Each structure stands twice: as structure tokens, then as C-alpha cells.
Amino acid sequence: MYQSSMLGKPARDWTRLEQSYRGRMERGNAISGNKIVPHQDAVALMEAVIESGDRVCIEGNNQKHADFLAAELARCSPKRIHGLHIVQSNIALPTHLDVFENGLAEKLDFCYSGPQGVRISRLVKDGQVKVGAIHTYLELYSRYFCDLTPHVSFIAADAADRDGNLYTGVNTEDTPAIVEATAFKSGILIAQVNRIVDRVPRVDVPGDWVSYVIESPKPYYIEPIFTRDPAVITEIQILMAMMVIRGIYEKYGVTRLNHGIGFDTAAIELILPTYAADLGLKGKICRYMSVNPCPTLIPAIESGFIDGIHCAGSEVGMSDYVAARSDVFFIGRDGSMRSNRVFCQLAGHYADLFIGSTLQIDLEGNSSTATHNRITGFGGAPNFGSESRGRRHASPSWLLAGQEASRDPHRMPRGRKLVVQLVQTFSDPTSPTFVERLDAWTLKDSFGLPLPPVMVYGDDLTHIVTEEGIANLLLCDDLAEREQAIRAVAGYTPVGLGRDRAVVTRLRAKGAVVYPEDIGVDKRLATRDLLAARSIKDLVRWSGGLYDPPARFRNW
Amino acid sequence: MEHLEFRFPGRPGLVWKAEGKLVGVVGSGNLEVLIEPADLKGDCLATISTSIVGFGETWRQVLTDFMERHTLSDIRISINDGGATPAVVSLRLDQAVADYLGAAQ
Numbered sequence: 001m002y003q004s005s006m007l008g009k010p011a012r013d014w015t016r017l018e019q020s021y022r023g024r025m026e027r028g029n030a031i032s033g034n035k036i037v038p039h040q041d042a043v044a045l046m047e048a049v050i051e052s053g054d055r056v057c058i059e060g061n062n063q064k065h066a067d068f069l070a071a072e073l074a075r076c077s078p079k080r081i082h083g084l085h086i087v088q089s090n091i092a093l094p095t096h097l098d099v100f101e102n103g104l105a106e107k108l109d110f111c112y113s114g115p116q117g118v119r120i121s122r123l124v125k126d127g128q129v130k131v132g133a134i135h136t137y138l139e140l141y142s143r144y145f146c147d148l149t150p151h152v153s154f155i156a157a158d159a160a161d162r163d164g165n166l167y168t169g170v171n172t173e174d175t176p177a178i179v180e181a182t183a184f185k186s187g188i189l190i191a192q193v194n195r196i197v198d199r200v201p202r203v204d205v206p207g208d209w210v211s212y213v214i215e216s217p218k219p220y221y222i223e224p225i226f227t228r229d230p231a232v233i234t235e236i237q238i239l240m241a242m243m244v245i246r247g248i249y250e251k252y253g254v255t256r257l258n259h260g261i262g263f264d265t266a267a268i269e270l271i272l273p274t275y276a277a278d279l280g281l282k283g284k285i286c287r288y289m290s291v292n293p294c295p296t297l298i299p300a301i302e303s304g305f306i307d308g309i310h311c312a313g314s315e316v317g318m319s320d321y322v323a324a325r326s327d328v329f330f331i332g333r334d335g336s337m338r339s340n341r342v343f344c345q346l347a348g349h350y351a352d353l354f355i356g357s358t359l360q361i362d363l364e365g366n367s368s369t370a371t372h373n374r375i376t377g378f379g380g381a382p383n384f385g386s387e388s389r390g391r392r393h394a395s396p397s398w399l400l401a402g403q404e405a406s407r408d409p410h411r412m413p414r415g416r417k418l419v420v421q422l423v424q425t426f427s428d429p430t431s432p433t434f435v436e437r438l439d440a441w442t443l444k445d446s447f448g449l450p451l452p453p454v455m456v457y458g459d460d461l462t463h464i465v466t467e468e469g470i471a472n473l474l475l476c477d478d479l480a481e482r483e484q485a486i487r488a489v490a491g492y493t494p495v496g497l498g499r500d501r502a503v504v505t506r507l508r509a510k511g512a513v514v515y516p517e518d519i520g521v522d523k524r525l526a527t528r529d530l531l532a533a534r535s536i537k538d539l540v541r542w543s544g545g546l547y548d549p550p551a552r553f554r555n556w
Numbered sequence: 557m558e559h560l561e562f563r564f565p566g567r568p569g570l571v572w573k574a575e576g577k578l579v580g581v582v583g584s585g586n587l588e589v590l591i592e593p594a595d596l597k598g599d600c601l602a603t604i605s606t607s608i609v610g611f612g613e614t615w616r617q618v619l620t621d622f623m624e625r626h627t628l629s630d631i632r633i634s635i636n637d638g639g640a641t642p643a644v645v646s647l648r649l650d651q652a653v654a655d656y657l658g659a660a661q
Contacts, residue, residue, distance in 0.1 A: 236643045426641060429608075467643035492614050492642040517625075523647060524654045 017186035024049040024188055028212060035164045036196060037212050042072040045212060046081070049188045053083045054151035056105070057144075057178055060090040061341060062225055062292075062379075063313045064171040068192045068216040069154035070095040078103035085109070087148045089137055089174060091116045091377075093221070100129050109148055110377060111135045117374035124375065124447055134375070134453065136382045138345050141174070144181035153182040153189050156220040159200050160193040164207035167200035170314035170322070170337040171222065175205065177342045183209035194219040201334035224316035224550045226292045228266040231535045236467045239516070239526035240422060241267040244355065245276050246519045247470045248420060248463060249285040252397040256288045258348035258384045260356025264422045266296040268355075273303035273532040275525065290348035290384075293318040293329065293337070295549065298542045299532035301328055311337065312344035312380070317553075321546035341380070348384040352397040353418040356381055358455055359427060360438050363483045363495065365458030365473055367421055368440040375447060378455065385419050385456040401462060404474035416474065419456060420463040425491035432493035433466075434486065458482075464489055468496070468515070475512035488513040560604040560612050562619050566596070569627025587640035589648045591656070594632035606637035618642045622649045 013019075027048040031037070037045050050056065058073065059066045074095045084105035091097065091113040099105045100123055109132040113120045123129040135143070144150065155175050157166040168175050182189050190212045191205075245268065248254065259265040272286060286300070287307045293315050300306050309328055314337060322329045322337045332338050348354065358367040369376060391398070398415035405416045423433045440452035464471040464486060471485040481503070488504040490496030507513040516523060533539045536553045594601065602619050619633075633649070640648075 234644075235647060236641070239647060424641075424643065426643075429639070429641070467647070492617055497617065522654065523650045526647060526651070 020051075021186040021188065024051070025211065028188070032212070035207075035210070035213055036160075036162060037214050039068070039214050039217055042069065042214055043075050045190070045214075046073055046076050049190075049211070050076070050081050050084070050152050052081055053085070055085045055087050055148060057088045057150040057153040057182070058086070058096065059153065059155040059174060059178055060088060060092050060096065061173045061313060062090070063222050063315075064156050064173050065090075065093060065221045066154045066156040066192050067093055067095070067221040068218070069156075069190060069214070073104070073154070074098035074102055076104060082106075085132075087140070087144070087150055089140055090114075091120055094119075097123060097129070106130055107132055109133055109135065109140065109143070111137050111140050112377040112379040114376055117376040121373060121375050121447065131447075134377045134449075136378045137174070137341060137380045138349075138383045141177040141181075141342055144177065149185045149187065150178070150182045151187050153178050153187060155179065155189065155191050157191050157193045157205070159195050159197045160191060160210075160213045161197055161200050161207070164191070164210035164213050165200050165203045166191055166193065166205035166207070166210060166213075167202060168204040169201070170319050170339060172204055172339045173313040174341045176340055179205050179209055188212075190214065192216040192220065201336070202332045204338070222316060224553075226261050226294045226315045227317070227549065227553055228261075228263050228294065228296050229536055229553060230266070230270055230296060230531055230533045230538065233263055233267050233270065233528070233531060235526050235528065236424060237264050237267040238271065238528065238530055239521070239523060240264060240424070240465055240467055241271050242275055242521045242526060242530075243470055243514075243516055243519065244268055244420070244422060244465055245271065245279070245281070245285070246521055247465070247514055248353070248355075248418065249276070250279065250281055251519075252352070252400050252418060254285055254353045254397045254418065255395070256351040257286065257353040257355065258290045258351055259294075260381070260422075261292070261294065262357045264357050264424075265355060266294065267531070269294065269296045269300050270531045270533055272300040272305045274530050276305070277303065288351075290344050290351060292339075293322050295536070295539050295547055296533070298539050298547060301325060302542050303532070310344050310347050311339045312341040313339045316550050317548045320548060321543045324546055345380050345383050349386070349388050350391055351417070352395055353420065354384040355420040355422055356385060357422055359433065360435050360440075361421060361423065361433055361464065361486065362435055362438050362458070363486055364479065365421075365461040365464065365482060365486060366438060366454050367456045367461070368438045368452070368454050370438070370440040370443045370453045372439045372442040372446065375443070378453070381455050386460040387417050387419065391415065391417065401474060404472070405462075407477065416462065418462050419460050420465060421456065421461060422465045425466050425468065425489075425493050425496060432490075432495065434490035434493045434495035436495065466491060469518075470514040472512050472514065475510055476507070481507060481512065485512045558604075558606050558609045558612070560606070560615055562602045562604075562616055564600045564602070564619070564623045566598040566600050566629025566631075567623075567627040568598070568629055586638040587644055587648055588636040589645075589652055590634040591649075591652045592632050592634075593630060596630050596632065598629045600628050600631050600633070602633040602635065604635040604637060606635075606639075608637070608639050614642060618645050622646060625650070626653050628653070
């Protein structure tokens with residue numbers, strides 16, 4: 001019988017994680033005797049609380065990095081700690097890979113490795129890094145709540161009080177996701193903070209979730225990666241931005257969207273107050289955005305174009321401006337912005353449109369930023385740049401795109417998210433953006449990846465905008481039409497020159513290929529005069545002096 | 557430097573009556589385009605001086621597409637190129653024609 005078989009078994013201990021936590025804390029407390037640990041004791045603390053084979057997260061996102069703790073971990077003895085499984089979003093700092101070279105860590109699950117892409121490739125080939133998988137941010141943080149929960153996490157905050165309450169300020173970013181998973185599964189949470197204070201401006205992480213706090217000898221590293229100088233935006237980018245506004249934003253009535261972070265989308269932002277306003281589109285497009293506070297958004301915000309922005313992280317120099325615009329941004333009671341990457345990614349995933357750039361697009365519309373010798377990973381673009389198949393609420397944009405995608409009026413109707421790639425046909429004179437075969441295939445073979453690393457899949461993509469025109473993939477009946485629509489906007493690349501002019505004419509007649517003159521885009525306006533701001537200084541002026549650009553962007 | 561010349565049969569339509577139209581500046585936008593009326597028995601003639609050698613076929617394609625987009629005859633196009641992309645060349649040519657049409661209205 002059921003009951004009797006249970007009775008025959010020895011009782012299982014269901015609190016092993018909790019006991020492990022207590023043991024780790026006892027060893028840690030023996031080092032410090034206090035929640036606040038002097039930075040000189042960081043290595044001793046780590047060697048006390050980390051166990052070999054642990055899953056470890058070092059917080060490091062696009063911007064904020066627990067850089068002091070990363071460096072201290074790399075100094076730990078591999079005799080004391082080894083076989084670590086690093087589970088973290090970014091491999092951005094040299095110290096992130098030092099822990100592998102120094103023999104502390106073996107396995108890696110991550111999302112993005114921009115600046116370390118070449119070195120990580122070498123370590124993978126040498127067998128020093130065993131990659132579990134390369135994720136998007138949302139995937140990795142989802143796995144934190146399944147099978148990749150960290151045993152120990154190192155996080156970064158602006159300030160802490162003596163009870164360990166943390167203030168993450170404008171750069172909250174990924175901290176809540178890491179903290180939630182670690183603290184509630186008996187994990188050790190160590191925070192590096194820029195300063196210890198008597199009272200934090202607001203509590204972003206409650207102190208009783210935090211195991212130890214270390215005041216870092218210097219503030220955490222942060223990089224201005226979302227600042228685009230309007231001075232280098234070209235007329236071609238302005239022409240493409242005009243096509244996006246008329247051919248996509250106006251046509252579908254796109255109000256909720258996510259912009260990539262390149263110059264191409266900055267050009268769109270900078271002609272909202274001029275070109276789009278003249279078209280009478282204020283209040284009709286671009287009202288809610290899921291983006292970092294990019295400085296090039298300032299003129300559109302000041303013009304009353306944008307009602308709301310939720311940010312994944314902050315941007316250097318934007319804090320005062322953002323704080324003064326609490327109707328637009330999400331602001332704490334302390335007056336500073338609250339960012340949150342997971343929520344921003346979710347908001348962008350369920351928005352009406354994603355638009356961004358890429359390095360290569362193939363004939364099916366698959367795109368990739370992979371180049372053959374570097375493992376750079378995915379970051380957040382695939383979650384923004386994909387159809388949201390779980391979406392159920394309707395909007396005019398979603399419904400119109402769904403109608404265009406429908407091939408059979410007898411089948412169940414559903415809406416469709418717009419996923420747009422905005423690219424010039426050549427990324428440099430010898431590198432066509434449009435290719436027959438993505439470099440991602442070579443990368444797959446070189447590194448034994450399970451699949452070619454595709455950023456946005458062709459069947460999620462709805463539009464490609466180039467300086468030539470717009471390919472509307474929703475209106476293509478089959479892969480052959482899709483290929484010709486892509487060739488039609490591929491310009492003078494070999495892919496573009498291979499187009500069948502008769503098919504392109506037919507596709508143009510049904511709107512699957514759109515050229516500027518078809519949507520009333522006057523090329524004479526495609527000059528830098530159309531930009532609401534033509535320099536960083538113009539942006540400062542638009543902000544009423546609140547935007548404080550980093551020194552490297554100041555040339556006055 | 558490479559010098560290229562392409563002659564296209566004109567198509568009756570827009571008659572270029574205005575004075576020559578210079579668009580673009582070599583120093584800033586790496587391309588200078590001059591479009592002017594000329595008696596070419598209805599044809600159009602494009603002459604190109606470019607600092608980038610070996611892209612004659614691309615120039616031919618870009619100019620063929622330009623001629624297809626507009627109905628032009630009896631015009632001479634002089635291009636002084638410092639390495640502009642086909643996109644910039646097309647944009648400057650189209651801007652010159654659009655400017656002319658706008659002025660003629």
C-alpha cells in the first residue's frame with residue numbers, strides 16, 4: 001500500500017540548502033563578525049563562504065559592474081575554491097575571465113561578452129571555459145528561478161546602511177532579479193557599495209536579504225554606452241528614419257515601442273520633433289518607449305512627443321534631466337530614477353514594435369551580429385526583436401500587422417508584433433549587410449554551438465528598412481517572394497544585384513516592396529537640417545542645461 | 557583617380573531648363589554632383605572622376621537605376637567622388653532632380 005511503502009523509507013532532510021547557508025554564514029561571520037566587511041577581508045570572506053562547485057553570479061550588466069568583487073574573486077586560491085559554475089549576464093571585464101584562467105571556475109552560462117569576445121573564444125577553444133549555453137537576459141534570469149539559481153551572488157549598489165539596506169539608485173538594472181533568486185534559495189548575497197551611509201535615500205534591496213556589504217575602495221565601474229553624438233548622423237540615416245516614420249510608425253499607428261541603441265534609431269528620435277511633428281503625428285506615434293535614457297531622446301521628450309519611458313538601466317550624465325521629468329520616467333520617492341532590466345525587457349517584448357540594427361541579414365531575413373572569430377552573445381535584442389506569441393491584448397498596430405500577415409480569411413485571426421531591422425546595405429565599403437550565408441554558421445562550426453547564433457529569426461521579422469526602401473515581409477506569400485523583397489532593398493550588394501526586376505515590380509505593386517517616393521518621402525528633406533539637435537551641445541540646450549554629458553563627448 | 561563615362565538614351569519628359577545644379581561638397585560629404593542641361597540629342601551623359609578604382613560596374617548600376625527613376629533627356633551629370641557609397645550617390649542625384657522639379661513648380 002501507498003502509506004506502508006513510505007513508512008519504510010528513512011526520513012529525508014529537506015533543509016540542506018538552509019543548513020549550508022548557516023554553515024557558510026558561520027564561517028563568514030568568523031572573518032568579520034559584522035555584516036559590514038572591510039574591503040581588505042574580501043578574499044578571506046569569499047574563501048569562507050564559497051564552496052567548490054558553487055554556481056556564482058558576478059553582477060555585471062551593460063553598465064554597472066561589481067568590478068571590485070570580480071577582481072577579488074579572481075585573487076582567491078584555486079586550492080580553496082575550484083570548479084565554479086559562473087552564471088551571469090555579462091562577461092565584460094578581464095577579471096570575469098581571469099577566474100577561469102586562474103583555475104577557480106570551469107563552466108559558464110552567460111548572455112553577452114562584447115569586449116571580451118575574442119578572449120572568451122580562445123578560452124573556449126583551449127577548453128578552459130566550458131560553455132553551458134548562451135542566453136538572452138530574460139532566459140538566463142528565468143533559469144535563475146529554475147535550474148541555475150546562484151549559490152553566491154556578488155552585486156553592486158550605490159550605498160548601504162549598517163543594516164545592509166541597499167540603494168541602487170538610477171542603476172538598479174539587473175540587481176532585483178539576481179537578489180530575488182539568490183536570497184530566497186538560501187544563497188549568499190555580497191554587495192559592493194560605493195559608500196556606507198547612516199540612512200539610504202531609498203531602500204531598493206531590504207537589508208535582511210543581504211548577507212554581507214563591502215565598501216569598495218572606488219566607485220563601481222560604469223560606461224556611457226547609450227550616448228550617440230548627433231554630429232555624426234548621416235543624411236542616409238536621416239532618409240531611412242523618414243521612411244520608418246512614414247512607412248511604419250504612421251502607417252500602423254505605432255505608439256508603444258522599443259528602439260535599439262545605434263545611430264540609425266537615434267536619427268528617428270531626432271526627427272520626431274521636426275519631420276514627424278510636421279506630419280501631424282505628435283500624440284499618434286512613439287508615445288511609450290522601453291529604452292535606456294538615451295540623450296538623443298531629449299528633443300522628442302521636450303517637444304511633448306513621448307509620454308512615458310521605462311528604462312533597463314541609466315545613462316551617464318542623464319540623471320538630473322531624468323529626475324526633473326518624473327511625468328515621463330519612473331522615479332523613486334527619493335527623486336532618482338528606478339531602472340529594472342527584466343521589467344523593461346518584458347515591456348518591450350509586449351510592445352507594438354521593435355526596431356534595431358544588425359550586421360548581417362540572409363535571404364530568409366535571419367539576422368546576426370556574430371562574426372567568425374568572436375563569441376559575443378545575445379544580450380536583450382532577441383526578446384525585444386521577436387513576435388510575442390503569448391500576447392492577447394489588441395492595438396491598432398498589432399491588428400493591422402496581423403491582417404497583413406493573414407493568408408487565409410477562414411483561419412483564426414490574430415495580431416502581430418512589428419519587428420523591424422534598420423540597416424544600411426553596406427556596413428563598410430567591403431562588408432555587405434545582405435549575405436547568402438550568415439557568418440553565424442561558421443561560428444557554430446568553430447565553437448561546436450548547437451545552432452548558429454541568430455539574433456532575430458526571419459520568421460519573427462516583419463520589415464527591413466534600408467536606404468533603398470522598405471521590404472514588408474508580412475505581405476510576401478512564400479519564401480521566394482520574401483527573398484526577392486529582401487533583394488529589392490539590398491541595393492548594390494551582390495544580393496541586391498541578384499534581384500529579379502519583374503518580381504520586384506510585382507511585389508512593389510502589392511506593397512511588399514516600398515520605395516521612398518511610394519510613401520511621400522521627399523528626399524530633399526533628407527539633410528542634417530532636419531535633425532532637432534545636430535550636436536551634443538544642442539542636446540544640452542534642449543535639456544535646459546540638465547543633461548551633463550561625459551567629458552569625452554564635450555568639444556566646447 | 558579613375559575616370560568613367562556612361563551615356564544613356566534619354567526619355568522625353570522632364571526638360572531641364574534651369575541652370576546647372578550643384579549638390580554636395582567634396583570636403584564634407586565626399587561627393588560633388590553637378591547636373592546641367594546640355595544638347596546631347598536627347599541622351600544623358602554622366603562623367604565620373606573617382607578616387608576609388610574598380611567600381612565601374614556599380615556606377616553603371618547606380619546610374620541606370622537613377623535613369624529609371626526619372627524621365628530625363630539632354631542633361632549632363634558630372635560627378636566628383638571621394639569615396640561615397642552608392643546610397644549617397646543616389647540620394648544626391650535624386651535631391652538634385654527633386655530640387656529642380658520643386659523650383660520649376
